[in-house]
Amino acid sequence: MLTGLSAAEAARILAETGYNELPSAKPRSVLRITLEVLREPMLLLLLRLHRNLFPPR
Numbered sequence: 001m002l003t004g005l006s007a008a009e010a011a012r013i014l015a016e017t018g019y020n021e022l023p024s025a026k027p028r029s030v031l032r033i034t035l036e037v038l039r040e041p042m043l044l045l046l047l048r049l050h051r052n053l054f055p056p057r
Contacts, residue, residue, distance in 0.1 A: 005013070037043060
C-alpha cells in the first residue's frame with residue numbers, strides 16, 4: 001500500500017524549499033513586445049513576400 005508524506009514531513013519540506021511555484025516573470029513593455037514581433041522570422045518573410053508581389057510603382 002502506498003502512503004504519502006506525513007504532515008510533519010510535508011511541513012519540513014515546505015519550510016526548506018518553499019511553495020511549488022514558478023517564479024513570476026517581469027512584465028514586458030510595449031516597446032519590448034514590438035521589437036520582439038519585428039524580429040520574428042515569419043513576419044520578415046511575409047514583408048519580403050509582400051514587397052515582391054506588390055513592388056512600388
